[in-house]
Amino acid sequence: MTAQAPTRPLGPDAGLDQVFELAQQLRVDSVRASTSAGSGHPTSSLSAADLMAVLMTRHLRYDWDEPGNPANDHLVFSKGHASPLLYAMFRAAGVVGEDELLTTYRRFGARLEGHPTPVLPWVDVATGSLGQGIAYAVGIALAGRDLEASPCRVWVLCGDSEMAEGSVWEAFDKAGRHRLANFIAIVDVNRLGQCGPTELGWDTEAYARRVEAFGCRAITVDGHDLEAVDRALTVAADGQGPTAVLARTVKGRGVSEVADQEGWHGKPLPADLADRAVAGLGGVRHLSVRGPRPPDGAPVPRPAAGPVELPRYELGEAVATRSAFGKALAAVGARPEVVVLDAEVGNSTHTQDFEKAYPERYFQTYIAEQQMIAAAVGMAARGHRPYAATFAAFLTRAHDFIRMAAVSRTTMALCGSHCGVEIGADGPSQMGLEDLAMMRAVHGSTVLYPGDATSATALTAAMADLPGISYLRTTRGAYPVLYAPDEVFPVGGSKTPRRGDQDTVTLVGAGVTLHECLAAADLLAADGIHARVVDLYSVKPVDAGTLARAARETGALVVAEDHHPEGGIGEAVQSALMARRLAPALAHLAVTGLPGSGTTAELLDDAGISRTHIAEAARALIQK
């Protein structure tokens, strides 16, 4: 059943008969790979095989020998579960062998994972959480066009089920708004989702109306008519505007026993059925493809970095950390790889300081936090260093994107402002009280929470060199500068702004509670109690050594945090101590109730995390 390898790879001049053969090969390989693995999504691959065969032969400008070529087009599988098809394409491109495809797909330790990730050099972003790939594609397209003047285009293959995700419409909205002519979505409208028919079935005109209403061009096409698909992709790539190709397809196309049938989502074909399918598809082929090459020409070089001159603050000066973040960000902008993204709160988070200095590297995504994070991930995939900021509370809107960014091995800096009850009158909807738990649990993350302008400045700058996803938590109100401008704040460190040989208790705070701890130490001092104060500006990694020393030397710790008790500073401290088998007397003060409105002082006190509560807790520990 094995055909002879052809003498030369299919190129852009290949006839559609040859493209058809390629499509059949992609189908055969999708079936074989998933059946051999015993899991996967062959039917979702079969529907899009014709689309991808035309794309890779005639339209995708890609140097398979040099995946890092910045002029390469991008191909994002937003429907990441169609990984058998993607990997079959890689086999056709000659970068993955037949053996690897058939014996390692979905196996332990293999790079051909169940859903694509950037462990593969031809994959820019991890997908598998639906509605995300298209949003990353917008970020890649923005970076390519607006930051690099690159000729690259971004092709993204979407499923029809994922059109129900709001994030998809945030993406089309931004593609339309920015007139991203280098952005082409191909929607595989195969009518069937995981559980049965999709909302809109084969109504490609309904999709077209939505796409057009969001400012993009829509082309409807029979996704199995190769000539029509070729024409559609030609128009889509004509540089005249962002486009969605809405392709009516048949799930399971080419395998009559499963085509257009319910109940076959995410199921490999049993071996006997797979054999019949492969035979029916004309057997195994060994076609290889070399489609269009990317345009020649050196990329526009990035301007040289200027000196980063960080602002300096006077001790005692009242400055909000969010303000210090904004000013530091503007300074860090001297590094040309730095880009900043806002979700229309830049005058609150203070990213507007960066916008004023570097408007060409500032991206307004409006109130669309998912797209803000996705655009950051896309820009990072092209080598930029994004900072994205909104209220800490509203970063939860993008939790799934942040989680997936870690799977994409993305390096980016996030900032959440307006944390905790400290914000006061606006009330609980605006209070970040879960963000530390969320961000600590992100794979490979760094979590920073400065208490003053000097540390906020240093940590904002440090984030530009941290790998992975780093998070800075900032505070709404202005508090005194505690540290001199030349103080250093290593990630994983802490400060001990107050200590003495006679300390009998340690007060651990960060952000606003650091100031409350310092005030509590004053209250305790008036009672003759010597309290140490630790500034835990690095929440992850946490300075276990300093905490352990404090536990040993003072025997009692009060940890106060403007956050819910779970997953935040208290638990970080407790696990650090427990890892060293230390069980000092410990009081963990956190926001356990549901706050309302009020002044900062009222709300801190009501939540039990104010100076008086900290001092009381310390006294109670010492008396025990």
Add this chain to the structure above:
Amino acid sequence: MTAQAPTRPLGPDAGLDQVFELAQQLRVDSVRASTSAGSGHPTSSLSAADLMAVLMTRHLRYDWDEPGNPANDHLVFSKGHASPLLYAMFRAAGVVGEDELLTTYRRFGARLEGHPTPVLPWVDVATGSLGQGIAYAVGIALAGRDLEASPCRVWVLCGDSEMAEGSVWEAFDKAGRHRLANFIAIVDVNRLGQCGPTELGWDTEAYARRVEAFGCRAITVDGHDLEAVDRALTVAADGQGPTAVLARTVKGRGVSEVADQEGWHGKPLPADLADRAVAGLGGVRHLSVRGPRPPDGAPVPRPAAGPVELPRYELGEAVATRSAFGKALAAVGARPEVVVLDAEVGNSTHTQDFEKAYPERYFQTYIAEQQMIAAAVGMAARGHRPYAATFAAFLTRAHDFIRMAAVSRTTMALCGSHCGVEIGADGPSQMGLEDLAMMRAVHGSTVLYPGDATSATALTAAMADLPGISYLRTTRGAYPVLYAPDEVFPVGGSKTPRRGDQDTVTLVGAGVTLHECLAAADLLAADGIHARVVDLYSVKPVDAGTLARAARETGALVVAEDHHPEGGIGEAVQSALMARRLAPALAHLAVTGLPGSGTTAELLDDAGISRTHIAEAARALIQK
């Protein structure tokens, strides 16, 4: 400047001149309330005052004396920051006094919070995170129409900035799909967001195209032309289909010094400007309003509850907890208040078992997790008991909605399936590894993680009586039933399936790691080491007593969890022990790396949470 109180309240027959006076009163009160509070969003209130004056006088069918009347219309302020306007309406309705409005708004302990919450009897859901109110409204409308045959309508006031949120389009999509004729969105298109002009400015036609593309009717109107607004709302409420009234308005309307000016978002008017504004608006008024009453007639009574007959499982039988969840859910469906929501993975989470038994109480939101949670919140607001389920990983998509549901004091049950590396070949995009951290940090939540079918059954049933937001974590694979059918599983409890007087170590697991702990105990027993095993099926609240006893009696604990190390079971255990000043030798095994594909056994082992790793960790602790 204070006018006389009129002799009788404005009713539906009030002339538009009187409605105009009411609108001016709402403006004056919005200005006065926010200026007195020193914070708030007067300009965002001024733009919508005419819309709301027409609505409450002539269209909103609401019995202000009986907010619990199930025939009442609903009014949701999706633009929750316009709370001054909402509270001014409450004053006009006579349910909030002038004194309360002017002296308590945004103050500590007051019910007139910065953003509306259901501490007020006329508020159904908390808003303030944009793009959410409209999504809750869809759930309320669905419940009113499809579960209760209630004549109630749902009016939702949206801002134009929030139209950038994808969740808004999930909501319009569902309103359109379900032809929710009782759903009317009023969009206050005032052109200005927080930072400047919105994406679409005053292009109400562009909004109309989007709304219509998503299957709803669109009516564009001058939002300050009372007669036109009245006509628009009349058409919108004609019962012919879901409608959006797209009202072109002026931010700050009525106060010439701020009208249509940038830089006035979220800023109260200074006292002198407020005085001029009030004078310019014609001074303080004391109009009261009694608009249309809700239709008379008793609500359709809920059918009587049938007996809940839970499935029973044989000891040792291999059953997935997700399967047990589905079957238990179908049984719990005998309680007619239970409704179930799916995001098109019901054949994976097993909510399809409920669908088969009670299709009329099963809601398919397709792949739109935000809308799934929002619909659940909306249904809960009308007294139903929703269960909503998807993959644990994809619940992160709705984190902001879950967070806000707690502010809404919502009671609902969530289920996250496919947790952890246990799922195997699908890879990290599908693995819930952050869900425990997310759900533990939700205010007032309960977090449950059964290890077998019997406990999954009992806990699924228990959730129907738990207050607040409860979460059940289920596992993909089938594992042996450990408990007899009559075993009880109190929330906050634990089980100790293996214990003895000579135990020198305790192995703490839940879900799949419970089975690994049991197997590890066998391995250790072969070495003559007696290990206790604790099944921590209740992660929050956690059984601190049993853990403390285990720590005291065995001196060493291994905690193994299929989750990232932060915010999950390990930290719950550590904080429980630390609160009792216990520092046993403790090993915390969790998923620290970034997993790929593989078999369950391979991935558990690679993550260091398999039986062999647990046994090794136990041996190492004992040797210390």
